[in-house]
Amino acid sequence: LLLGLRHASDPDHLAAVTTLIASEEPEAVRKATFMGLSWGLGHGTTLVLLGLPLALLGRYLPEGIQQAAEVAIGVIIVVLALRLLVRWRRGFFHAHHHTHEGGEAHRHLHSHAKGPVHEHAHSAALRTPLSAYGVGLVHGVGGSGGLTLLLLSTIPSPSEAVVALLVFAAGTAASMALLSTVFGLAIAAGPVARNFERVAPVLGTLAGAFGVWYALGALGVVGYPF
Numbered sequence: 696l697l698l699g700l701r702h703a704s705d706p707d708h709l710a711a712v713t714t715l716i717a718s719e720e721p722e723a724v725r726k727a728t729f730m731g732l733s734w735g736l737g738h739g740t741t742l743v744l745l746g747l748p749l750a751l752l753g754r755y756l757p758e759g760i761q762q763a764a765e766v767a768i769g770v771i772i773v774v775l776a777l778r779l780l781v782r783w784r785r786g787f788f789h790a791h792h793h794t795h796e797g798g799e800a801h802r803h804l805h806s807h808a809k810g811p812v813h814e815h816a817h818s819a820a821l822r823t824p825l826s827a828y829g830v831g832l833v834h835g836v837g838g839s840g841g842l843t844l845l846l847l848s849t850i851p852s853p854s855e856a857v858v859a860l861l862v863f864a865a866g867t868a869a870s871m872a873l874l875s876t877v878f879g880l881a882i883a884a885g886p887v888a889r890n891f892e893r894v895a896p897v898l899g900t901l902a903g904a905f906g907v908w909y910a911l912g913a914l915g916v917v918g919y920p921f
Contacts, residue, residue, distance in 0.1 A: 699866025702838070703735065703874055707768055707909055711830050712871060714775040714902045716878050717895060724879040731875025733824035735868025737831025738838070742864045745839040746846070750856040753847060756840035762913055764836035769910025771830055776903035783895040 702708075712734050716727045749756060842863065846856040882891065911917045 696862050696866045699863040700870040702863070702867045703870035706905065707772065708734075708738075708834060708871065709874070710772050710902050710905050710909075711768070711775060711834065712827065712875055713878055714772065714779055714898065715827055715830065716875060717779055717882065717898055724876065724883050727879025727882075728872055728876045729824045730827040731878075732868060732872035733827040734831035734834070734875075735871040737828035738835040738871070739831075739864030739868050740828075741832050741835025742839055742842060742860060742867075745836065746843055746860045747857060749839070749843045750846050750860060751853050753853070755843055755847070758840070761837060761840035764833060765913035766910045767833050768837050769906045769908075769913060771833060772906030772909060773903050774906075775830075776899045776906060779895060779902070780899040783892070783899065 712731055715730055715734075745756060748754070842860070846859055850856040850859055908917060
């Protein structure tokens with residue numbers, strides 16, 4: 696359980712989920728929680744679907760499949776980072792205080808990309824938890840090999856290994872939901888929210904660089920300490 700709780704804080708997980716959350720309206724803290732939980736459920740789904748038969752049969756995930764999944768994770772992180780940078784470049788993260796038809800003044804993100812006329816919709820389409828679930832599925836493939844190796848090398852009983860696998864998956868999902876909530880709160884309030892238009896390109900650039908490094912590390916081109 697503790698390993699599952701810690702596993703959600705791996706840098707590739709945080710890079711993917713934080714970039715997903717940053718692509719949202721920052722005040723949508725509840726959405727951030729669902730995004731993190733959805734990622735965790737996707738991650739757990741793949742772990743269970745792949746890990747259960749491997750643990751029961753005493754087999755290991757082929758190295759080629761695991762490497763391909765790790766490269767795909769890096770590519771996904773780069774794509775999410777590029778999407779964030781494109782949205783920033785188009786002015787989607789501009790924010791200031793304003794009113795609507797004499798209503799109470801409020802502040803939120805919107806885009807002025809279409810011209811000088813102040814037009815925006817409060818119900819703009821957001822990335823969905825289904826997207827985060829899909830990212831989690833790929834992450835789960837990458838993690839299945841190492842987790843199965845750990846289970847088979849430390850837990851001789853197949854039934855105990857299955858229970859450990861389920862507990863690990865649940866711990867990871869719960870931890871990612873909690874971490875995403877914290878990130879959502881950090882983005883939606885305080886100095887990050889007030890300066891998000893400046894933070895977004897930095898976050899996108901760092902996430903993109905990390906994704907490239909992660910993919911190259913999976914291919915053995917650069918150092919890969921994880």
